[in-house]
Amino acid sequence: MSKQPTEEKIRAHTFDGIQEYDKSLPNWWLFTLYATIVFAVAYWVYYQKADIGMTQEQELEAALAQVDEAVAKAKAEAGVLDNDTFAVMAKDAGIVSAGETVYKQTCASCHGQNLEGGIGLPLNDAEWKHGSEPLAMKKIVEEGVAAAGMPPWGPVLGDQKVNQVVAFLVSKQVK
Amino acid sequence: MSDQKLVIEYDDQTVRMFMMASIFWGIVGMLVGVIVAAQLNFHFLNFDTSWLTFGRLRPLHTNAVIFAFVGNMMFAGVYHSTQRLVKARTGSDLLSKIHFWGWQLIIVSAALTLPLGYTRGKEYAELIWPINIAVALIWVVFAINFFLTLAKRNEKSLYVAIWFYIATIVTVAMLYIVNHLSIPTSLLHSYPIFGGVQDALVQWWYGHNAVAFFLTTPILGIMYYYMPKAADRPVYSYRLSVVHFWSLVFIYIWAGPHHLLYTALPGWLQQLGMIFSLMLWAPSWGGMLNGLLTLRGAWDKLRTDPVLKFFAAGVTFYGMATFEGPLLSIRSVNALAHYTDWIIGHVHAGTLGWNGFMAAGLFYFLAPRLYNTKLYSVSWANMHFWLGLVGILLYVASMWVSGITQGLMLNNADEQGILAYPNFLETLQSIRPLMLTRVVGGALYLAGFILMAANIWMTVKSGKAVNGVCEVADTEEEGKKLGLIGAIVHPAFLYSAGLIVFSCVWLFGEGFVELIGMGLTIVVVMSCIVHFARSGDSFAAWYDKLIENSMPFTVLVLLSAAVGGVVQIVPLVNIDKASVAEDKIQQVYTPLELAGRDIYITEGCYNCHSQMVRPFVAEVKRYGEYSRLGESIYDHPYQWGSRRTGPDLARLGGKYNDDWHYDHMLDPRLTSPGSNMPNYPWLFEKMTDYGSLPSKINAQKMLGVPWPDWSPAEIDSAAKAQARAIKENLEARGKEVDQDAQIVALIAYLQQLGKSDAVVEEVASK
Numbered sequence: 001m002s003k004q005p006t007e008e009k010i011r012a013h014t015f016d017g018i019q020e021y022d023k024s025l026p027n028w029w030l031f032t033l034y035a036t037i038v039f040a041v042a043y044w045v046y047y048q049k050a051d052i053g054m055t056q057e058q059e060l061e062a063a064l065a066q067v068d069e070a071v072a073k074a075k076a077e078a079g080v081l082d083n084d085t086f087a088v089m090a091k092d093a094g095i096v097s098a099g100e101t102v103y104k105q106t107c108a109s110c111h112g113q114n115l116e117g118g119i120g121l122p123l124n125d126a127e128w129k130h131g132s133e134p135l136a137m138k139k140i141v142e143e144g145v146a147a148a149g150m151p152p153w154g155p156v157l158g159d160q161k162v163n164q165v166v167a168f169l170v171s172k173q174v175k
Numbered sequence: 176m177s178d179q180k181l182v183i184e185y186d187d188q189t190v191r192m193f194m195m196a197s198i199f200w201g202i203v204g205m206l207v208g209v210i211v212a213a214q215l216n217f218h219f220l221n222f223d224t225s226w227l228t229f230g231r232l233r234p235l236h237t238n239a240v241i242f243a244f245v246g247n248m249m250f251a252g253v254y255h256s257t258q259r260l261v262k263a264r265t266g267s268d269l270l271s272k273i274h275f276w277g278w279q280l281i282i283v284s285a286a287l288t289l290p291l292g293y294t295r296g297k298e299y300a301e302l303i304w305p306i307n308i309a310v311a312l313i314w315v316v317f318a319i320n321f322f323l324t325l326a327k328r329n330e331k332s333l334y335v336a337i338w339f340y341i342a343t344i345v346t347v348a349m350l351y352i353v354n355h356l357s358i359p360t361s362l363l364h365s366y367p368i369f370g371g372v373q374d375a376l377v378q379w380w381y382g383h384n385a386v387a388f389f390l391t392t393p394i395l396g397i398m399y400y401y402m403p404k405a406a407d408r409p410v411y412s413y414r415l416s417v418v419h420f421w422s423l424v425f426i427y428i429w430a431g432p433h434h435l436l437y438t439a440l441p442g443w444l445q446q447l448g449m450i451f452s453l454m455l456w457a458p459s460w461g462g463m464l465n466g467l468l469t470l471r472g473a474w475d476k477l478r479t480d481p482v483l484k485f486f487a488a489g490v491t492f493y494g495m496a497t498f499e500g501p502l503l504s505i506r507s508v509n510a511l512a513h514y515t516d517w518i519i520g521h522v523h524a525g526t527l528g529w530n531g532f533m534a535a536g537l538f539y540f541l542a543p544r545l546y547n548t549k550l551y552s553v554s555w556a557n558m559h560f561w562l563g564l565v566g567i568l569l570y571v572a573s574m575w576v577s578g579i580t581q582g583l584m585l586n587n588a589d590e591q592g593i594l595a596y597p598n599f600l601e602t603l604q605s606i607r608p609l610m611l612t613r614v615v616g617g618a619l620y621l622a623g624f625i626l627m628a629a630n631i632w633m634t635v636k637s638g639k640a641v642n643g644v645c646e647v648a649d650t651e652e653e654g655k656k657l658g659l660i661g662a663i664v665h666p667a668f669l670y671s672a673g674l675i676v677f678s679c680v681w682l683f684g685e686g687f688v689e690l691i692g693m694g695l696t697i698v699v700v701m702s703c704i705v706h707f708a709r710s711g712d713s714f715a716a717w718y719d720k721l722i723e724n725s726m727p728f729t730v731l732v733l734l735s736a737a738v739g740g741v742v743q744i745v746p747l748v749n750i751d752k753a754s755v756a757e758d759k760i761q762q763v764y765t766p767l768e769l770a771g772r773d774i775y776i777t778e779g780c781y782n783c784h785s786q787m788v789r790p791f792v793a794e795v796k797r798y799g800e801y802s803r804l805g806e807s808i809y810d811h812p813y814q815w816g817s818r819r820t821g822p823d824l825a826r827l828g829g830k831y832n833d834d835w836h837y838d839h840m841l842d843p844r845l846t847s848p849g850s851n852m853p854n855y856p857w858l859f860e861k862m863t864d865y866g867s868l869p870s871k872i873n874a875q876k877m878l879g880v881p882w883p884d885w886s887p888a889e890i891d892s893a894a895k896a897q898a899r900a901i902k903e904n905l906e907a908r909g910k911e912v913d914q915d916a917q918i919v920a921l922i923a924y925l926q927q928l929g930k931s932d933a934v935v936e937e938v939a940s941k
Contacts, residue, residue: 019409033457040450060790067592149832158593
């Protein structure tokens with residue numbers, strides 16, 4: 001081997017010509033190792049020994065409680081949505097076109113691009129199996145119809161988008 | 176005793192063959208990788224053909240690059256360097272030949288069975304049981320050959336590279352065997368003996384440590400031999416080698432559960448997975464430091480020597496990936512990254528950057544020496560380097576952006592829990608350009624690799640195969656052997672073992688046991704300090720003696736690698752299934768549903784779909800209630816998944832009607848515009864295999880799944896009755912289908928997903 005600074009300790013034995021220095025471990029490296037070990041013990045004690053940390057189920061429960069609170073508050077502020085409100089919304093071009101977007105993305109693959117039906121029932125005729133009132137329609141969109149394989153869209157879309165899509169349907173409704 | 180010189184000729188023919196095999200399978204494996212990457216963006220590339228579909232080709236890609244490319248590369252490096260490090264020819268030429276040809280035969284049979292849909296349905300453990308047995312046998316051949324070589328060595332002491340090879344051999348054997356324990360139901364099919372959460376834990380104990388002990392430790396061994404050789408510099412620090420080797424072997428095993436964060440895996444295991452991953456950071460970087468700092472004084476050679484160029488970049492990628500790993504295992508980071516492309520990017524930083532570049536460096540080093548010539552073209556090698564580097568950067572960067580983008584979109588729920596992107600497909604469209612960039616990056620990398628193959632080929636043609644030789648003194652040196660007892664009955668071992676055992680008692684015990692554990696841990700630490708300070712005993716002297724004795728060394732490696740698995744797996748395997756089910760327990764499948772599930776596994780649906788709703792607001796809103804441990808407890812194999820190219824399916828059952836599934840499997844774009852899922856037309860033509868159901872159900876009963884006591888005739892008629900009902904339902908809606916077609920069984924399974932019974936209080940409290 002070419003140059004060897006004299007102050008560097010080198011091990012006597014070589015393997016197929018390979019030499020090894022015996023340098024001490026870099027301090028920052030040792031610090032990293034010790035720091036992660038200390039953190040690991042502390043983390044374990046926090047969650048397992050002292051039971052201070054929340055379990056993932058408790059975390060979810062807390063988050064869902066906050067969500068429920070926010071939803072309740074928003075509902076109270078929005079006031080009561082009745083069938084008449086939907087009739088008004090169905091005349092608002094902005095809401096209807098927002099509803100149409102939601103419809104195309106979420107509903108059209110089963111109920112047809114032009115509401116003509118397919119995997120799901122048609123929505124462009126006068127027959128409304130689960131009720132023709134806007135609130136009845138809203139209930140179906142939100143909760144689905146398990147027996148018919150219609151998924152509940154309430155949790156996925158949220159209240160606003162559900163209202164928009166119902167307004168869109170009302171605007172297209174054949175009485 | 177005499178001072179006669181003996182000339183030893185190394186067996187380099189085996190090395191040459193493994194090298195060629197690695198290059199060949201490397202091209203195959205990476206080509207399949209580019210194809211499957213392209214399929215994700217252009218669904219028509221699945222060609223409506225079962226054996227060309229993503230779900231079947233992706234396992235071929237992963238198995239080929241891991242076991243065929245890196246496997247053969249590792250064997251080339253191990254056979255070449257071990258002979259030289261111990262100054263002895265490989266144990267047995269016959270075993271070398273069996274090893275080589277056996278391994279290639281395994282690869283060929285994998286390449287045939289995987290596209291045909293013969294799979295165990297567990298990632299990187301897909302190969303069917305007869306091939307599993309072959310792998311285990313050939314691995315034993317390799318082990319015997321390796322330890323025979325050590326036995327006839329003319330070098331007293333074992334170099335650090337050999338330590339890593341030993342760790343590889345014993346640990347891979349342990350991992351592979353446990354994760355492949357199965358009960359066969361036919362010549363080509365079996366069920367893993369573990370189910371649900373147990374299977375998940377064992378799978379990632381294996382999966383994570385396949386990365387550790389198949390893709391990392393052997394390559395570190397290769398680094399320790401070839402890096403100082405190529406740089407002509409001493410290894411930076413022997414002491415660092417010792418510390419990072421043992422900490423790596425001990426800690427790595429515990430980190431597997433970080434693949435299962437926020438799943439139904441019990442919290443204590445998740446937390447162990449996370450903290451051990453963090454503790455793994457420094458030991459991993461120890462390897463990187465020893466590699467890079469060995470280059471001190473030789474950095475100028477990087478400009479001219481392609482070997483060092485690849486090694487330096489490879490080790491740097493190793494450092495990057497082993498920093499990213501602990502980062503991703505932090506639970507809050509993982510909440511974002513899990514199931515996304517970030518993980519894919521992380522893996523490829525390791526495989527393309529570390530494995531691929533170390534392989535290239537190794538081959539550029541070996542080829543001229545094995546054929547006594549010069550490398551055909553240094554400029555081609557440089558071109559390879561830059562193509563590869565740009566390829567990796569494009570690949571990894573696009574996957575980072577893709578993963579973070581999709582993760583943020585999917586997890587985005589406002590304070591009222593309203594999803595910003597309720598339509599899963601919207602998030603898919605947003606990452607399409609990134610998936611395309613990944614194809615380009617991967618193709619560039621492959622182009623570089625092919626250039627290397629051409630370069631090596633020209634090099635081989637310009638030279639002639641030669642075997643290395645060395646001279647050793649023919650002396651019988653009778654040093655005092657350190658037996659297993661001698662190695663263990665020594666303060667150095669006893670204190671280390673005591674520390675590990677007592678701290679485990681402290682950390683896992685409760686009440687009085689915990690206190691005793693804590694007390695004993697403190698006593699061990701204090702007396703250890705006092706002992707080594709006062710007595711003349713030295714840790715270093717013991718260790719120097721240990722590395723002259725391969726048997727006790729190997730046993731200690733196996734022991735330290737086994738601890739983590741024992742602590743994590745044994746408690747979970749011994750649980751009473753019904754009592755840990757939380758509040759929901761899975762319904763046992765009907766025969767038809769089981770047949771459908773096996774079709775789901777055959778088609779590799781788990782490669783793109785998870786069955787595990789995590790306890791986050793966004794997931795609960797999108798998919799439904801979070802998944803309980805009990806809901807997959809009877810699943811052999813578990814199907815929790817690891818990547819969501821499509822949405823989670825844990826609660827799919829009953830969400831849509833049968834027509835929807837019919838249309839969706841025929842052409843996913845009929846129901847889900849913009850989807851990148853392949854069409855599955857053959858499911859409508861191929862018939863369900865009812866005949867195998869009795870033996871499958873029988874195997875499951877042996878594994879503890881509470882199937883009723885049915886006769887084969889009852890199983891058959893139950894399956895057919897359910898199939899008829901689904902067919903009639905479909906026909907009533909105008910969908911033509913053969914009652915026995917696979918699609919019917921698959922629909923039965925999909926409609927069952929997420930069906931569970933409430934756990935009654937008395938059962939739960941038992």
